[in-house]
Amino acid sequence: MANQLYSPNETRYDGTMKYRRCGRSGVLLPAISLGLWHNFGDVDPLQRSFDIVHHAFDNGITHFDLANNYGPSAGSAEETFGKIITKSLRPYRDELFVSTKAGYDMWAGPYGDWGSRKYLMASLDQSLRRMNLEYVDLFYSHRFDPNTPLEETMQALVDIVRQGKALYVGISNYPTEAAAFAYQYLKERDVPCLIYQGKYSLLVRDPEEKGILQQAKEQGSGFIAFSPLAQGLLTDRYLNGIPADSRMARDGFLKKEVLSNEMLAKIVALNNVAANRGQSLAEMALAWLLKDELVTSVLIGASSVAQLDKNLKAVRNTTFDAEELMQIEEILK
Ligand code: NDP
Numbered sequence: 001m002a003n004q005l006y007s008p009n010e011t012r013y014d015g016t017m018k019y020r021r022c023g024r025s026g027v028l029l030p031a032i033s034l035g036l037w038h039n040f041g042d043v044d045p046l047q048r049s050f051d052i053v054h055h056a057f058d059n060g061i062t063h064f065d066l067a068n069n070y071g072p073s074a075g076s077a078e079e080t081f082g083k084i085i086t087k088s089l090r091p092y093r094d095e096l097f098v099s100t101k102a103g104y105d106m107w108a109g110p111y112g113d114w115g116s117r118k119y120l121m122a123s124l125d126q127s128l129r130r131m132n133l134e135y136v137d138l139f140y141s142h143r144f145d146p147n148t149p150l151e152e153t154m155q156a157l158v159d160i161v162r163q164g165k166a167l168y169v170g171i172s173n174y175p176t177e178a179a180a181f182a183y184q185y186l187k188e189r190d191v192p193c194l195i196y197q198g199k200y201s202l203l204v205r206d207p208e209e210k211g212i213l214q215q216a217k218e219q220g221s222g223f224i225a226f227s228p229l230a231q232g233l234l235t236d237r238y239l240n241g242i243p244a245d246s247r248m249a250r251d252g253f254l255k256k257e258v259l260s261n262e263m264l265a266k267i268v269a270l271n272n273v274a275a276n277r278g279q280s281l282a283e284m285a286l287a288w289l290l291k292d293e294l295v296t297s298v299l300i301g302a303s304s305v306a307q308l309d310k311n312l313k314a315v316r317n318t319t320f321d322a323e324e325l326m327q328i329e330e331i332l333k
Helices: 046-058 076-095 117-131 150-162 176-188 212-218 261-276 281-290 305-316 322-332
Strands: 019-021 028-030 032-035 063-065 097-102 136-141 166-172 193-199 222-226 297-300
Touching: 028 032, 032 046, 032 305, 046 076, 046 305, 076 117, 097 117, 117 136, 117 150, 136 150, 136 193, 150 166, 150 176, 166 176, 176 193, 176 212, 193 212, 212 222, 261 281, 261 322, 281 297, 281 305, 297 305
Parallel strands: 032 063, 032 297, 063 097, 097 136, 136 166, 166 193, 193 222, 222 297
Antiparallel strands: 019 028
């Protein structure tokens, strides 16, 4: 139960979970991190949220990723996480690496969106209150704001670190040109950008194609891949239709139109490659990202302990032979 005393698995650091250095920093992140974008809102069963987070921590996942607006309702994922901190994880605070972000629409009026100092500062204060934390390990500018001077957004990040409200800062969804400015600005102020968070999966190749991965490496920054399972497409979830309890059935961020016959054929073919490797499609999709040392961590979502458990297996085999890589590229052409 949510209010029973939690005691974490003593084998959580037994070597099964791998930790990777985040760019040129002192921080190691687990190869698999857990994101609370979906499934942890006030619309979701609280006990399940506790169970998933506990299972993650029990298995060496030390990095939990949030944002001000995760829910629904907006803010409620942070509140859920705050309940978990208060009821079970507080004694392990120094074993946790917690991130949050601001950048998308959060509250009404002119100060609850985009990249102003006003918004970022106020939003982080709100996030800390919701999560019952004194500081976050990592605070992100969630997206580039073309209408705010980037100096203002970056200086807010610098000052947030100086205030002790975040230990590190990162950027997410930034185009490469803006990212170049951000890396430089932060470096010059001795608050180097710890990490770039970008959408990356077998189906979304921008970080490779747009040079984002390479740029992060050159700047000494890590890279964390969000939606590495393409929100569930790269699993067995949709092989036989659209289950009623799936993200696609809710028709929010994952639209039914995505599942064209062509897409389904690709997923089926990828599933066969995975089966030949002795992996599930989800495991292979995560392993394929982790084969690249430029990817510090893959940031997964899960709507059940069982899903999370399956995905954890991905770290067992993250090497691919040339033949497998070719087969995969052929399918995705
Ligand atoms: P994924 O691509 O990992 O998709 C997760 C979803 O896929 C689950 O909720 C579940 O959906 C399904 N799934 C997961 N594992 C399995 C499995 N083994 N078998 C079957 N189905 C499975 O990631 P998300 O899109 O959830 O994003 C992960 C995190 O990335 C977020 O929580 C957030 O922290 C971050 N993010 C950051 C963004 C940014 O702008 N910086 C934007 C988006 C995400 P179902 O509900 O159908 O069970």
